[in-house]
Every structure is written in C-alpha cells, then in structure tokens.
Amino acid sequence: MIQVAGKVTSNRKVKPGYYLMAVKCPVIAKKAKPGQFLTIRCGNSTTPLLRRPFGFHRIGPSGFEILYERIGKGTTFLSGLKAGDEIDVLGPLGNGFSVPKGKKDFIIVAGGIGVAPLVSLAESLAKIKKAEVCAVIGARSGKALLCEDHFKKIGIKTMAATDDGTCGKKCLATGVLSEFLAGEKGPRPVIFACGPGPMLKATAHIAKERGLECYVSLEENIACGVGACLGCAIKTRSGYKLVCKDGPVFNAKEIIW
Ligand SMILES: Cc1cc2nc3c(=O)[nH]c(=O)nc-3n(C[C@H](O)[C@H](O)[C@H](O)COP(=O)(O)OP(=O)(O)OC[C@H]3O[C@@H](n4cnc5c(N)ncnc54)[C@H](O)[C@@H]3O)c2cc1C
Ligand code: FES
Structure with a gap:
C-alpha cells in the first residue's frame, strides 16, 4: 500500500450524476488488481475528514480510472477536479477478485455504481483464452445504466435490466440472471457481483440454489x-472479517447475510 500524489489527467461527466476520472499514478497502477480499491482525500481542508474509497474501474501501466457517483461532499469535491490537479491517493487496498483456476465461464452481475470495479475484472477475464464472459447490468433507469457499451466492445454478451424498463428488461438484475441461468446448458459459470446489498444477497441465493461459485x-x-479501526467488520462463517482488509471481495457462501 502506497500513499502518493496522483495527477488527474481527465475528469468528465459520463451520465447525469456519474463521472469518470483518469489519474496518472504508475506506482499504484503497477500493483493494483481488479477488485482492490484505493482511498482518496476528497478535500483541501479537514472536511470531509475521512478519505473516500473507490474501486479501480480500469487499470493501465501508468495510471487508473475511477467511475463514481456524485452523492455527497467527497464526490462533489472530486467532480470539480480538472486535468492537472493533484489528489492524495492511498492504495491498492483490499484483496481483489481471484479467478478460480481452470474456469472459463463467468457471469458478471452489476447493480448501479457497483459496475465500476467490475470493468477491470471483465477486461482481465476477457483475456483468458477461450473464456466465455457474460454480464448482467442493472440500474434504476437507462439514464443510470453504465458501461453497457464498454462491456460489448470487449466482446462480452451483455444483458441490461432497469427498474423503469427504459433500457433492457423491466426487472431487477437478479431477474435477468435467473432467467439466463435457467436457459444455460453449458459449463457451470462462476459469478462475480458488485452492487447494493439486497442484490448481492439475492445473487448469493441464486448461486447457492444452483451450486455455483459466487464472489461478491x-x-x-x-x-x-x-x-485499524474495525469499523467495517461483517459476520462470516469463520467469525468477524474486515471488509477493507479481508475483502472487499468475499466468497458469497462465507457471508452470514
Ligand atoms: C470498497 C469500496 C469501493 C467503492 N467503490 C466505489 C466506486 O468505484 N464508485 C463509487 O461511486 N462509489 C464507490 N464506493 C462508495 C463510495 O466510497 C461512496 O459513495 C463515497 O465514499 C461517498 O462519499 P461522499 O462524501 O460523496 O458522500 P457522503 O456525503 O459521505 O455520504 C453519502 C452516502 O455514501 C455512503 N458513504 C459515505 N462514506 C462512505 C465510505 N467511507 N465508505 C462507503 N460508503 C460511504 C453512505 O451510505 C452515505 O449515506 C465504494 C465503497 C467501498 C467501500
Ligand atoms: S475501515 Fe477501518 S478497519 Fe476497515
């Protein structure tokens, strides 16, 4: 883990309320892997005091991107940064996604801004020889549906679900997942998911019912x-675990939901 100044190279709105920031920071980029995260100091004064966590959206040799939703003080500060500005970043943190050896079939399940860290994962899965990667992306509406084109561009079969039916199917991401799995006759896919808690719980349930490996x-x-602060402890089958240090990625069957 390194604390360093990264240089913002671009920062733009991709959809109303959603931003994509590219940061030049080779020391962190070289060590980062999909599913890990970094924390950013989101202000020039003492507020907000706590650094804010973000997943690595994309990772390159000299830097990384974060995709973020503007929801409060910290992310509003970030949305105002311009190319050339410096930010105080700390990372890479956490464990990241591990791809089970020998597996070639994967399903990515994303809800809302939870899609952000799944893009770097998708890019690395797509590089596995003969891998079959599908993605289900859910959002409130088409206006909040992110990364669909990017997934398609890297050759991933992508299915969308929106609450209001303005894009893809009018249902939850887990509805599309269940339907897709019901029609699947091929090898048993591994599921990787990120999104709101209820979506993760439902995904874990679907995976358990079908005996599929699932990482959330x-x-x-x-x-x-x-x-250090023990503030992010969650209950698992092997006792309390820290999301920031033991996670944020967990085998879904380990979590007591
Ligand atoms: C491992 C991890 C990876 C994340 N990756 C992304 C990402 O790639 N893109 C993205 O948009 N968001 C991501 N988040 C959520 C992001 O950290 C919060 O949206 C951000 O901290 C909000 O800061 P704020 O000051 O703008 O909002 P605030 O005004 O502080 O809070 C608004 C709401 O955001 C949530 N929140 C606030 N602080 C935190 C915090 N420190 N950790 C988690 N949630 C918080 C709370 O539910 C709160 O109600 C991630 C969170 C975690 C834990
Ligand atoms: S946030 Fe402090 S222990 Fe995880």
Missing part, C-alpha cells in the same frame, strides 16, 4: 481503510 464485492462504510 461489498461496499461497507470504510473509515481507515487499512484494518
């Missing part, structure tokens, strides 16, 4: 981000 990336409130 949790978004608990993070304070220190490095395992």
Whole structure:
C-alpha cells in the first residue's frame, strides 16, 4: 500500500450524476488488481475528514480510472477536479477478485455504481483464452445504466435490466440472471457481483440454489481503510472479517447475510 500524489489527467461527466476520472499514478497502477480499491482525500481542508474509497474501474501501466457517483461532499469535491490537479491517493487496498483456476465461464452481475470495479475484472477475464464472459447490468433507469457499451466492445454478451424498463428488461438484475441461468446448458459459470446489498444477497441465493461459485464485492462504510479501526467488520462463517482488509471481495457462501 502506497500513499502518493496522483495527477488527474481527465475528469468528465459520463451520465447525469456519474463521472469518470483518469489519474496518472504508475506506482499504484503497477500493483493494483481488479477488485482492490484505493482511498482518496476528497478535500483541501479537514472536511470531509475521512478519505473516500473507490474501486479501480480500469487499470493501465501508468495510471487508473475511477467511475463514481456524485452523492455527497467527497464526490462533489472530486467532480470539480480538472486535468492537472493533484489528489492524495492511498492504495491498492483490499484483496481483489481471484479467478478460480481452470474456469472459463463467468457471469458478471452489476447493480448501479457497483459496475465500476467490475470493468477491470471483465477486461482481465476477457483475456483468458477461450473464456466465455457474460454480464448482467442493472440500474434504476437507462439514464443510470453504465458501461453497457464498454462491456460489448470487449466482446462480452451483455444483458441490461432497469427498474423503469427504459433500457433492457423491466426487472431487477437478479431477474435477468435467473432467467439466463435457467436457459444455460453449458459449463457451470462462476459469478462475480458488485452492487447494493439486497442484490448481492439475492445473487448469493441464486448461486447457492444452483451450486455455483459466487464472489461478491461489498461496499461497507470504510473509515481507515487499512484494518485499524474495525469499523467495517461483517459476520462470516469463520467469525468477524474486515471488509477493507479481508475483502472487499468475499466468497458469497462465507457471508452470514
Ligand atoms: C470498497 C469500496 C469501493 C467503492 N467503490 C466505489 C466506486 O468505484 N464508485 C463509487 O461511486 N462509489 C464507490 N464506493 C462508495 C463510495 O466510497 C461512496 O459513495 C463515497 O465514499 C461517498 O462519499 P461522499 O462524501 O460523496 O458522500 P457522503 O456525503 O459521505 O455520504 C453519502 C452516502 O455514501 C455512503 N458513504 C459515505 N462514506 C462512505 C465510505 N467511507 N465508505 C462507503 N460508503 C460511504 C453512505 O451510505 C452515505 O449515506 C465504494 C465503497 C467501498 C467501500
Ligand atoms: S475501515 Fe477501518 S478497519 Fe476497515
């Protein structure tokens, strides 16, 4: 883990309320893997005091991107940054996604801004020889549906679900997932999911019913981000675990939902 100044190289609105920021920061980019996260100091004064956590949306040799939703003080500060500005970043943190050896079939399940860290994962899965990768992306509406084109561009079969039916199917992402799995006759896919808690719980349930491996990336409130404050503890079958240090990615069957 390194704390360093990263240089913003671009920061633009991709959809109303959603932003994509590219940061030049080779020292962190070289160590980062999909599913890990970083924390950013989101202000020039003491407020907000706590650094804010973000997943690595895309990782390159000299930097990374974060895709973020503007919801409060910290993310509003970030949305105002311009190319050339410096930000204080700390990372990479957490465990990241591990791809089970020998597996070639994968389903990505994303809800809302939970899609952000799944893009770097998708890019690395798509590089596995003969891999079959599908994605289900859910959002409130078409206006909040993110990354669909990007997934398609890298050759991933992508299915969308929206609450209001303005894009894809009018249902939850887990509805599309169940339907897709019901029609699947091929090898048993591994599921990777990130999104709101209820979506993750439902995804874990679907995976359990079908005996599929499932890994979820949790978004608990993070304070220190490095395992020191115990503020992000969750109950698992092997006792309490810290989302920031032992996670954010967990085997879904380990979690007591
Ligand atoms: C491991 C991890 C990865 C994340 N990756 C992304 C990402 O890639 N893109 C993205 O848009 N968001 C991501 N988040 C959520 C993001 O950290 C929060 O949206 C952000 O901290 C909100 O800051 P704020 O000051 O703008 O909002 P605030 O005004 O502080 O809070 C608004 C709401 O955001 C949530 N929140 C606030 N602080 C935190 C915190 N420290 N940790 C988690 N949730 C918090 C709370 O539910 C709160 O109600 C991630 C969270 C975690 C834990
Ligand atoms: S946020 Fe402090 S221990 Fe996880």
